[in-house]
Amino acid sequence: MNFSILGTGMYVPDNIVTNDDMSKIVDTSDEWIRQRVGVQRRHICTTETTVELGYQAALRALENSGTKPEELDLILAATVSGDNVSPSLSCMIQRKLGATCTAYDINAACSAFLYLLETAAGYFARGKVKKVLVVGAERLSKLVDWKDRGTCVIFADGAGAAVLGKGSGYLDSTFTTRGGDTVIKIPAYAGESPFSRLEPERPFIHMEGQETFKYAVNAICSDINKLLEQNGLTPDEIKYIVPHQANKRIIDLACIRLKMPISKFYVNIQEYGNTSSASIPIALDEINRKGLLKCGDLIILTAFGAGLSNAACLIRW
Secondary structure (H helix, E strand, C coil): EEEEEEEEEEECCCEEHHHHHCCCCCCCCHHHHHHHHHCCCCECCCCCHHHHHHHHHHHHHHHHCCCCCHCCCEEEEEEECCCCCCCCHHHHHHHHHHHCCCCEEEHHHHHHHHHHHHHHHHHHHHHCEEEEEEEEEEEHHCCCCCCCHHHHHHHHHHEEEEEEEEECCEEEEEEEEEEEEEEEEEECCCCCCCCCCCCCCCCEECCCHHHHHHHHHHHHHHHHHHHHHHHHCCCCCCCCECCCCCHHHHEEEEEEEEECCHHHHHHHHHHHEEEEHHHEEEECCCCCHCCCCCCCCCCEEEEEEEEEEEEEEEEEC
């Protein structure tokens, strides 16, 4: 026994920051950003917290699935940009929803939403739950160096969520972790211990662009091919591939290597930028609400990020 997706939801801040707006902050331009990343605009928080983003996405997912908060047996959340170290994002969403179920967070950076699904699958397999809420929420605007055009033009804020229920929609998955902090790293607050001899690091996103690019393309291609082979499928049998929205050029090159048309990949980075763990559930909600999927369609979700970690899963809608 595993699960099916009963409903989806997303939420982004009202404040939209265009590439032209970014050119007033750092040395960049609309053309530079579009060509190198594919982002045209992004949603950036003004007064919203990470909890509020996740809560609003959760409300929409519950409504879309016809689920009441008191029906939830588990809430799993993912973020690298929580409002607090503790309590967790999931606990605060639980409180705001008025739910009483178990709640905890998983940190796997941009791949985390798929880790939430895999964790939920274990609970369903053991018959421990009937309905689960999974949420990815990020306020990455607080983690970027707004003087670094290599990162501040990419990342943005938003949240996505899904309600899972008993079913047979989660078909297969693959997960890889290659521990290290040389390619992508977000240092924590160093603290003020009078005994510490560690050199404090600036608590912003540090990313080696070229290394991230190569790793991401290889991860997407490897994971998709693995799922297709393991399940005896051809690309034509997949309705959509929903990739983590990190860089449009990453997706374009993956399409070429996989010999698949770009139309097979759902892309919305132009509107939202890179929202880390919220990226895939935001895209999934758009696909759902646009009516692009029908019952029985096969989709592949694929992600990559800090850890280094990458993951992909095969789902029947």
